[in-house]
Amino acid sequence: MQMLMMIVRFRRLAMILLTACATATSAAPITKVGVMSAAGRDVQVVVRAPTTGTRLDQNARDRLQVGDAIERIVLKAVADSVRRHGYGEALPLALPAKGSVPWQRDGDAVLVTQTLFDAAKKAGLSHLLLIQPARGEANLKLYRSSSGAGQLEGLGFYVDTMLEVVREDNNQPAAGFLAPYVYVDMLLVDVATLDLQTVYRARASVAVADPGRQGNDPWQALSTERKVDALRYLIEEETERAVQQWKAAPAR
Numbered sequence: 389m390q391m392l393m394m395i396v397r398f399r400r401l402a403m404i405l406l407t408a409c410a411t412a413t414s415a416a417p418i419t420k421v422g423v424m425s426a427a428g429r430d431v432q433v434v435v436r437a438p439t440t441g442t443r444l445d446q447n448a449r450d451r452l453q454v455g456d457a458i459e460r461i462v463l464k465a466v467a468d469s470v471r472r473h474g475y476g477e478a479l480p481l482a483l484p485a486k487g488s489v490p491w492q493r494d495g496d497a498v499l500v501t502q503t504l505f506d507a508a509k510k511a512g513l514s515h516l517l518l519i520q521p522a523r524g525e526a527n528l529k530l531y532r533s534s535s536g537a538g539q540l541e542g543l544g545f546y547v548d549t550m551l552e553v554v555r556e557d558n559n560q561p562a563a564g565f566l567a568p569y570v571y572v573d574m575l576l577v578d579v580a581t582l583d584l585q586t587v588y589r590a591r592a593s594v595a596v597a598d599p600g601r602q603g604n605d606p607w608q609a610l611s612t613e614r615k616v617d618a619l620r621y622l623i624e625e626e627t628e629r630a631v632q633q634w635k636a637a638p639a640r
Contacts (some may be wrong), residue, residue: 415585416578418515418634422508423466425519426489427572428459431619432544433607434526435535445538447526458543458619459483465624466517466574469631479511483573491518491575498577498584508579516577517630518611528567528593535595540571543619546593548604553597562597564606568618569593574630588630592622 399473410509437446463480470478481504484490490501498518500508508516521543528546535551549564574588596618598609610618 390561399552414627415583416514416580418576419476419532420479420511420513421470421475421477421515421517422479422481422511422513422579423463423470423517423519424490424504425459425462425466426484427519427521428462429454429456429483429486430452430521430542431458432542434538434540434544434546436546436550437547438550445461447538452544456483457616461616461620462519462623462627465620465627466519466631468624468625473631475631475634476514479513489520491516491520491577493575493584497582498575498585500577501580505579505582515579516575518575518577520573520575522571522573522589522591524571524591527591528565528569528595530565530595535565536567540569541552542572543570543623545569545607545615549604549606553595560599562602562606562609563600563604564602565594565595565597566602566606566609567593568615568622568625570619570622570636572626574627576634586632586633588626590630592626594618594622 405501408441431452433450437448467478467480490504492499521541523539523541526538526540526546527534528536530553535548536546540546546567546569550562553562553565554560570590570592572590574590576585577583578585596609597606602608
């Protein structure tokens with residue numbers, strides 16, 4: 389994969405020399421966007437571990453077997469936002485192999501595999517929107533504060549079994565909470581030059597507690613269907629913000 393990326397990088401350098409005058413004044417208009425995601429096929433469950441004075445991340449982790457279901461929610465959310473904001477057609481691209489990311493950021497450019505580059509050119513794309521897992525400190529938003537320990541990455545659910553919380557709507561106490569989260573980066577790339585036009589960094593979560601349902605297990609605060617709905621809501625909210633950002637100056 390690295391060799392393929394290097395091949396495309398050399399092609400990019402040649403294209404920059406040929407198109408320097410055309411790209412010096414303004415970015416290419418967004419007319420047809422290809423969307424590829426490598427973020428939703430590895431959905432994690434992160435269970436907070438007791439802290440013992442160490443800064444090491446000792447949280448327990450597991451992976452949910454979700455197939456392509458969440459990834460397709462990501463692709464649909466982006467495609468819907470692109471169309472809604474008048475950026476032309478949005479084309480979901482083939483899912484990459486699980487665990488692979490067929491692109492790599494290189495400063496203000498993005499290197500892509502030859503296969504992805506050829507597919508983008510063949511489809512007549514003006515831009516690529518590439519979505520990848522991102523890693524960051526656990527910072528789960530509660531009603532009037534935040535909580536969390538360790539690191540989160542990609543899409544998943546954070547489970548805290550220790551913190552005593554109170555539901556904001558009815559003041560019922562609960563032991564712990566469940567927080568679906570979305571930690572991804574969304575890269576908007578000009579296909580003609582492979583320049584990185586903008587980056588949106590999604591770090592979103594929503595904390596849920598349901599004393600009547602969960603008992604001593606915060607994971608039970610949401611049904612399976614509502615867990616998926618919560619992730620869908622966060623994905624849709626963050627992709628909408630990402631597309632809205634395109635109207636502003638690029639932030640690399």
